[in-house]
Amino acid sequence: MARSVSTQRKLVTTVFAWAIGIAIFFPILWTILTSFKTEAAAIADPPVWFNFHWTLENYATVQERSNYFRHFMNSVIISGGSTLLGLIIAVPAAWAMAFVPARRTKDVLMWMLSTKMLPPVGVLVPIYLLFRDLGLLDTRIGLVIVLTLINLPIIVWMLYTYFKEIPGEILEAARMDGATLRSEIIHVLTPMAIPGMASTVLLNIILAWNEAFWTLNLTAAKAAPLTAFIASYSSPEGLFYAKLSAASTMAIAPILIMGWFSQKQLVRGLTFGAVK
Amino acid sequence: MATKHARVAARFMISPAVLLLLGWMIVPLSMTLYFSFLRYNLLMPGMEEFTGLTNYRFFLTDPAFFAALTNTILLVGGVLLVTVVGGILLALLLDQPFFGQGIVRILVIAPFFVMPTVSALVWKNMFMNPVNGLFAHAAKALGLQPFDFLSAAPLTSIIGIVSWQWLPFATLILLTALQSLDQEQLEAAEMDGAPWIKRFWFIMLPHLARAITVVILIQTIFLLSVFAEILVTTNGGPGTASTNLTYLIYMQSLLQFDVGGGSAGGVVAIILANIVAIFLMRMIGKNLDA
Numbered sequence: 001m002a003r004s005v006s007t008q009r010k011l012v013t014t015v016f017a018w019a020i021g022i023a024i025f026f027p028i029l030w031t032i033l034t035s036f037k038t039e040a041a042a043i044a045d046p047p048v049w050f051n052f053h054w055t056l057e058n059y060a061t062v063q064e065r066s067n068y069f070r071h072f073m074n075s076v077i078i079s080g081g082s083t084l085l086g087l088i089i090a091v092p093a094a095w096a097m098a099f100v101p102a103r104r105t106k107d108v109l110m111w112m113l114s115t116k117m118l119p120p121v122g123v124l125v126p127i128y129l130l131f132r133d134l135g136l137l138d139t140r141i142g143l144v145i146v147l148t149l150i151n152l153p154i155i156v157w158m159l160y161t162y163f164k165e166i167p168g169e170i171l172e173a174a175r176m177d178g179a180t181l182r183s184e185i186i187h188v189l190t191p192m193a194i195p196g197m198a199s200t201v202l203l204n205i206i207l208a209w210n211e212a213f214w215t216l217n218l219t220a221a222k223a224a225p226l227t228a229f230i231a232s233y234s235s236p237e238g239l240f241y242a243k244l245s246a247a248s249t250m251a252i253a254p255i256l257i258m259g260w261f262s263q264k265q266l267v268r269g270l271t272f273g274a275v276k
Numbered sequence: 277m278a279t280k281h282a283r284v285a286a287r288f289m290i291s292p293a294v295l296l297l298l299g300w301m302i303v304p305l306s307m308t309l310y311f312s313f314l315r316y317n318l319l320m321p322g323m324e325e326f327t328g329l330t331n332y333r334f335f336l337t338d339p340a341f342f343a344a345l346t347n348t349i350l351l352v353g354g355v356l357l358v359t360v361v362g363g364i365l366l367a368l369l370l371d372q373p374f375f376g377q378g379i380v381r382i383l384v385i386a387p388f389f390v391m392p393t394v395s396a397l398v399w400k401n402m403f404m405n406p407v408n409g410l411f412a413h414a415a416k417a418l419g420l421q422p423f424d425f426l427s428a429a430p431l432t433s434i435i436g437i438v439s440w441q442w443l444p445f446a447t448l449i450l451l452t453a454l455q456s457l458d459q460e461q462l463e464a465a466e467m468d469g470a471p472w473i474k475r476f477w478f479i480m481l482p483h484l485a486r487a488i489t490v491v492i493l494i495q496t497i498f499l500l501s502v503f504a505e506i507l508v509t510t511n512g513g514p515g516t517a518s519t520n521l522t523y524l525i526y527m528q529s530l531l532q533f534d535v536g537g538g539s540a541g542g543v544v545a546i547i548l549a550n551i552v553a554i555f556l557m558r559m560i561g562k563n564l565d566a
Binding site for chain 1: 386
């Protein structure tokens with residue numbers, strides 16, 4: 001920034017920007033605050049802001065009544081599992097497309113992307129019936145498979161754009177020195193690719209954690225991750241605001257923190273490299 | 277240049293991803309297409325028979341389809357309007373120098389990371405509830421009658437909730453694009469005496485055009501499939517007031533067990549999404565060459 005700005009203008013902007021930032025964040029802040037209130041304080045009119053009796057009781061109750069931890073672990077396993085599986089399939093593919101481009105590489109990439117444009121509801125019926133017949137309904141493994149497939153194009157694309165930035169000359173030099181394909185990947189490529197892979201993993205975990213079409217339609221009680229568990233609060237338990245807030249806070253906290261770390265990569269991952 | 281050996285290896289490495297995605301596309305898609313021509317209800321097993329285009333005729337002439345199509349367009353259009361206009365304004369604001377930029381940025385993008393079921397329930401119960409919601413408290417404090425958002429204006433309320441979730445996405449992308457703008461060009465215009473509005477209209481907006489298009493296209497893909505927000509707030513009601521295409525097909529297939537009808541709806545949804553997808557793919561493809 002070369003332009004100099006008067007302090008006065010900077011102060012006005014500061015007040016304005018903070019007010020809007022807090023307004024947008026407010027529903028999350030309010031949820032977090034409410035999770036520490038008693039049920040009576042949660043619906044108090046006029047609302048209580050900070051001077052209430054802070055309690056952790058809601059968190060304990062949510063866990064006791066519904067085995068919250070189980071759903072949390074389902075979310076961890078489903079989002080982690082689908083990311084890991086996706087990575088295992090996508091890394092070789094993205095590596096090959098970035099470093100050994102063929103005539104049709106671009107078409108393959110575009111085609112992969114086009115599978116992402118498929119509205120999930122268009123294949124809801126067959127997937128549901130296939131899952132029923134294969135005994136995959138309400139299983140973690142079933143959801144891991146579906147989420148791997150729906151996020152695979154994003155993983156391939158993100159890795160591809162990161163790998164593309166690694167200069168090919170380095171690989172050629174290694175090859176000249178007699179490195180085999182294997183050692184080329186392990187000793188040369190991997191260390192350079194780790195930052196890109198880390199952001200890919202982060203973004204993919206976020207997307208899988210928050211996925212709320214397949215997780216709602218393909219699970220019942222057993223394999224339900226947090227998205228589906230929270231949906232069960234829609235009535236009438238949702239009217240217990242403090243407990244709803246405690247369950248919600250625990251569901252969004254890990255991903256909120258991850259998201260803040262990955263904000264830069266988010267743009268790249270979600271626009272398939274169209275905006276950097 | 278890649279050796280023959282490397283090319284064979286490359287093809288080998290790409291094939292698992294390609295085959296899996298190919299299977300994921302072809303198997304369920306052809307099943308949907310096949311079912312859509314059958315009379316097939318899960319409650320009447322063994323009664324399946326070929327009925328030609330009957331499912332399509334029923335689906336497309338169902339008044340609920342027209343309502344759902346209208347709602348889908350209103351939902352997508354409404355959210356796009358709010359998030360794109362809001363996103364431009366927010367990006368312009370966040371691009372200004374001020375104290376605590378990093379923190380405000382974090383606050384603004386936070387809603388994007390909240391899972392849809394949580395944001396829908398928090399808004400529904402803690403804000404829009406006509407008895408205990410914050411909005412009702414505020415209305416009473418001002419001496420007004422509390423407004424029952426989700427019964428009286430279900431679609432508008434859902435547009436509000438979804439916009440809150442997607443505003444950060446639009447803002448973040450537009451801000452990224454804005455920051456790549458050549459500052460010298462702006463300074464030159466400023467020195468030539470161009471007022472702010474002209475600088476915005478003739479320099480910034482054209483520079484943002486590409487990013488705006490990307491935001492519109494990508495959001496449209498996701499917004500066509502809004503589901504969880506409707507499921508936990510209104511269940512598509514009252515009546516069909518907040519039913520979109522995705523929700524209508526879900527009801528037909530998994531609540532009424534009408535596999536044939538639901539599949540016909542699915543094919544219609546795929547065709548509609550593809551119209552948007554073609555434009556998006558062209559934009560991304562162009563970028564790949566550059």
